[in-house]
Amino acid sequence: MKEHYIYPEFEVVRNENRCIKCRVCERQCANEVHRFDPDLGIMISDEAKCVNCQRCVSLCPTHALKIVKSDCRLRENANWSDETIKEIYKQANSGGVLLSSMGNPKPLPVYWDKILINASQVTNPPIDPLREPMETKVFLGKKPDKIRRNANGELITEIAPQLELSMPVMFSAMSYGSISYNAHASLARAATELGICYNTGEGGLHEDFYVYGPNTVVQVASGRFGVHKDYLEAAAAVEIKMGQGAKPGIGGHLPGAKIVGDVSRTRMIPEGSDAISPAPHHDIYSIEDLRQLVFSLKEATEYKKPVIVKVAAVHNIAAIASGIARSGADIIAIDGFRGGTGAAPTRIRDNVGIPIELALASVDQRLRDEGIRNNVSLVVGGSVRSAADVVKAVALGADAVYVATAALLALGCHLCRTCQSGKCNWGIATQDPELVKRLNPDMGSRRLVNLMDAWRHEIKELMGGMGINSIESLRGNRLMLRGVGLTEKELSILGISHAGE
Amino acid sequence: MKRVYVNEQWCLGCHLCEYNCAFANSGLSDMAKALRDKPIFPRIHVEDSGKIHYAVSCRHCTDPICVKSCIAGAISKVDGTVKIDREKCVGCLTCVLVCPYGAVAPGPSGAAQKCELCLENSCGAPACAAGCPNNAIVYEER
Numbered sequence: 141m142k143e144h145y146i147y148p149e150f151e152v153v154r155n156e157n158r159c160i161k162c163r164v165c166e167r168q169c170a171n172e173v174h175r176f177d178p179d180l181g182i183m184i185s186d187e188a189k190c191v192n193c194q195r196c197v198s199l200c201p202t203h204a205l206k207i208v209k210s211d212c213r214l215r216e217n218a219n220w221s222d223e224t225i226k227e228i229y230k231q232a233n234s235g236g237v238l239l240s241s242m243g244n245p246k247p248l249p250v251y252w253d254k255i256l257i258n259a260s261q262v263t264n265p266p267i268d269p270l271r272e273p274m275e276t277k278v279f280l281g282k283k284p285d286k287i288r289r290n291a292n293g294e295l296i297t298e299i300a301p302q303l304e305l306s307m308p309v310m311f312s313a314m315s316y317g318s319i320s321y322n323a324h325a326s327l328a329r330a331a332t333e334l335g336i337c338y339n340t341g342e343g344g345l346h347e348d349f350y351v352y353g354p355n356t357v358v359q360v361a362s363g364r365f366g367v368h369k370d371y372l373e374a375a376a377a378v379e380i381k382m383g384q385g386a387k388p389g390i391g392g393h394l395p396g397a398k399i400v401g402d403v404s405r406t407r408m409i410p411e412g413s414d415a416i417s418p419a420p421h422h423d424i425y426s427i428e429d430l431r432q433l434v435f436s437l438k439e440a441t442e443y444k445k446p447v448i449v450k451v452a453a454v455h456n457i458a459a460i461a462s463g464i465a466r467s468g469a470d471i472i473a474i475d476g477f478r479g480g481t482g483a484a485p486t487r488i489r490d491n492v493g494i495p496i497e498l499a500l501a502s503v504d505q506r507l508r509d510e511g512i513r514n515n516v517s518l519v520v521g522g523s524v525r526s527a528a529d530v531v532k533a534v535a536l537g538a539d540a541v542y543v544a545t546a547a548l549l550a551l552g553c554h555l556c557r558t559c560q561s562g563k564c565n566w567g568i569a570t571q572d573p574e575l576v577k578r579l580n581p582d583m584g585s586r587r588l589v590n591l592m593d594a595w596r597h598e599i600k601e602l603m604g605g606m607g608i609n610s611i612e613s614l615r616g617n618r619l620m621l622r623g624v625g626l627t628e629k630e631l632s633i634l635g636i637s638h639a640g641e
Numbered sequence: 642m643k644r645v646y647v648n649e650q651w652c653l654g655c656h657l658c659e660y661n662c663a664f665a666n667s668g669l670s671d672m673a674k675a676l677r678d679k680p681i682f683p684r685i686h687v688e689d690s691g692k693i694h695y696a697v698s699c700r701h702c703t704d705p706i707c708v709k710s711c712i713a714g715a716i717s718k719v720d721g722t723v724k725i726d727r728e729k730c731v732g733c734l735t736c737v738l739v740c741p742y743g744a745v746a747p748g749p750s751g752a753a754q755k756c757e758l759c760l761e762n763s764c765g766a767p768a769c770a771a772g773c774p775n776n777a778i779v780y781e782e783r
Contacts, residue, residue, distance in 0.1 A: 160676040162660045199774055201660050202673045574692060580651045580775045
């Protein structure tokens with residue numbers, strides 16, 4: 141059956157006056173868009189293959205290239221958008237579920253952008269972070285409710301295990317398999333230099349990265365890939381992954397073609413076998429079951445490491461978090477609906493889950509109301525894009541945030557959102573050795589460290605403006621936030637006043 | 642002395658170094674004007690063989706065989722950098738023959754040319770290293 145022709149989404153525009161036919165674009169495009177025609181002596185483009193990853197644009201030495209959105213559109217229709225119709229054509233051609241990558245790109249509300257931060261004027265002095273000490277260090281884990289003393293009246297100072305971070309940011313879970321060896325190496329090295337943590341995701345921990353263990357969070361997901369005693373012992377904390385913001389309610393599927401060599405060894409599954417993470421953990425159907433896994437992991441690590449439970453932000457998140465806080469977990473990680481992924485069904489990514497801002501505010505409030513906020517630390521992720529988002533998250537009640545998309549952008553990702561193809565021209569979401577080598581971890585880790593250093597400076601500036609010199613004093617300090625253009629209901633869920641109030 | 646080194650592990654075989662080199666030594670300020678529709682004569686060459694890529698340029702040997710072999714006395718070592726005097730070169734290409742790295746090649750005028758670390762042109766430091774997208778080419782002390 142002949143497929144419906146779909147006009148390419150992008151056009152390659154080449155300035156012939158600048159092009160020197162060096163063929164760098166041709167050599168660097170894994171999608172094989174560019175080609176030199178020796179008979180005509182010109183470069184030719186096959187635009188149907190272009191994903192707009194901008195690799196050629198970035199590397200063209202004379203800046204002769206640009207990629208533009210094609211203006212060949214179907215007849216305008218406010219109900220049937222061009223994209224919607226073409227998705228129908230694709231499904232009619234293939235009969236398949238549509239796949240997408242990275243976070244939800246739909247124009248749904250971004251509450252971070254509707255929240256404004258306070259600053260001190262006249263009645264309380266702002267603090268200059270360049271002149272005065274400013275604390276951004278946080279400890280994640282269960283905090284004592286009250287002061288306890290032993291029989292002799294001395295203070296009992298032992299507390300539950302804590303995860304120490306130099307700033308309230310961690311790199312969130314991305315598995316070895318979904319991202320490359322060099323991407324993992326960059327994250328691991330940067331986390332170590334920064335004094336924060338990165339997260340293995342569910343793909344296990346490559347043997348080369350055990351040395352970064354003190355700055356590693358290892359994940360135990362529904363597929364249990366790569367989980368063994370040394371893996372748990374190597375880490376600073378263990379995370380149970382119940383869900384992911386980009387695809388709540390479904391599992392994962394790394395195709396057998398990507399399970400080769402080190403990926404197969406690290407995941408502890410045979411080469412060429414599909415790595416299927418089931419949607420549920422087959423041993424968890426209740427909070428009591430979750431409690432069993434939490435304590436199994438604590439037992440395995442001799443109660444020395446905090447256990448994180450990661451869930452996607454969904455409708456009843458406050459009640460779910462309340463249950464997790466009673467399960468013995470030390471940290472709850474909540475992933476909002478704009479969180480990224482290496483591959484997810486488009487319909488799930490774009491339609492399932494709720495904004496992290498609302499989830500965070502309601503969870504923090506619920507745990508406080510129930511008097512169990514100290515049982516756990518809260519970590520939120522799902523498109524934390526800047527230092528301002530970090531400050532707003534902390535003021536809404538988070539102990540720390542997870543960032544992944546921002547970290548990938550620092551590594552060179554241009555958000556073309558075709559990770560699922562495995563042909564990442566930036567050497568990130570690929571296992572092709574020729575592409576993986578494009579990401580030199582010396583450069584990658586440096587850029588990550590630069591990004592986080594910049595954020596740390598900005599966090600201090602924002603805190604200083606509010607007259608706050610410690611991130612601990614900002615946590616849950618919602619008086620420092622005001623909403624703009626939000627309804628009464630939204631303001632009441634966020635627990636903040638409207639600007640001007 | 643700082644030299645140009647190549648880390649084969651990170652060389653992508655993009656050949657950008659060749660174009661940056663040719664541009665740096667063109668004396669022009671616009672790359673398109675310097676290189677468009679012309680044969681280029683870079684002083685660094687990327688050797689490709691299947692999936693292996695490696696950029697080769699002058700090693701500035703401690704005891705350079707090219708200097709010894711030059712029948713015109715055009716090649717000399719000044720402050721650690723091996724240089725070719727284009728005016729003296731007679732184009733016999735003995736240096737091309739003897740260089741164990743294949744780092745010398747005839748230039749557009751027929752005279753031999755090789756990497757002189759961009760110390761004489763407007764770059765001031767090797768353009769190949771500055772423009773390498775993956776830090777495969779580095780200019781450093783070792």
